[in-house]
Amino acid sequence: MDLLVLESRDDDPVVRAALGGRAAVARPAQNPGVQAQEQLRLARTGSNQSPTPGSVASNNNSTTLNRVASLQPQPPPPAVAVLEGPRDDRILYPFRVKHLGKETYTLYAPSLSNREEWCNKIIEARTKHAAALFAQNAEPFKLRVMADSAFANEGTATGQKSIAINGTPLDRAIREVEKMYTNGGRPGPVCRARVNCATSFNQPNGKQMVAVGTDFGVYISDLDNPRGWQRVRSL
Numbered sequence: 001m002d003l004l005v006l007e008s009r010d011d012d013p014v015v016r017a018a019l020g021g022r023a024a025v026a027r028p029a030q031n032p033g034v035q036a037q038e039q040l041r042l043a044r045t046g047s048n049q050s051p052t053p054g055s056v057a058s059n060n061n062s063t064t065l066n067r068v069a070s071l072q073p074q075p076p077p078p079a080v081a082v083l084e085g086p087r088d089d090r091i092l093y094p095f096r097v098k099h100l101g102k103e104t105y106t107l108y109a110p111s112l113s114n115r116e117e118w119c120n121k122i123i124e125a126r127t128k129h130a131a132a133l134f135a136q137n138a139e140p141f142k143l144r145v146m147a148d149s150a151f152a153n154e155g156t157a158t159g160q161k162s163i164a165i166n167g168t169p170l171d172r173a174i175r176e177v178e179k180m181y182t183n184g185g186r187p188g189p190v191c192r193a194r195v196n197c198a199t200s201f202n203q204p205n206g207k208q209m210v211a212v213g214t215d216f217g218v219y220i221s222d223l224d225n226p227r228g229w230q231r232v233r234s235l
Helices: 032-045 112-135 169-180
Strands: 004-008 014-019 022-026 067-070 079-082 091-099 104-109 195-202 208-214 217-222 230-233
Touching: 004 112, 091 112, 104 112
Parallel strands: none
Antiparallel strands: 004 091, 014 022, 014 091, 067 079, 091 104, 195 208, 208 217, 217 230
């Protein structure tokens, strides 16, 4: 639970299609409601002859009617075509979870409400877990923001932000640094290069510092000053 992150909960729905015995996904051309109506219209108009009980009908798109059912039990039973979307064309609703230090996994829910329920339960579990660790003083580590705007790498896409969980060490660290600069604007970056490494150290007078190594050189700042960065080496 400590390493579980909910990456996204509002990705576009996809259509599952059979491809070589494996599940493949593609963006639907239209929303599920419109698609279902279009399939029903094709089923009604695509055949020159109405289906009889026990027969199989097909439309212009070769859509197979999975079954023909009767609405009334007494004879003669009227033929009613029940259109069920093919299994390979089901609309699925993806959401992504990440295990920190490992890869991101994409999961698929059968409906929008089911996806919302999954995501809400994950957020609820993470929030309760974070609150329990904080109450018991059992957090494995605390976080401090070293730099909030000093470093930027324009060559790499930032991507979508993960869903924030209230009460976690990360949430408290961000709130703490935002409180420090409540009345000030957000400055631009001092370095636009990839960050490769970082370390903390003490000066001879005992002052705590942080050093960051980038593709453009080495930068240092006081440990308690997230915006005091300056370049000291141009390696």
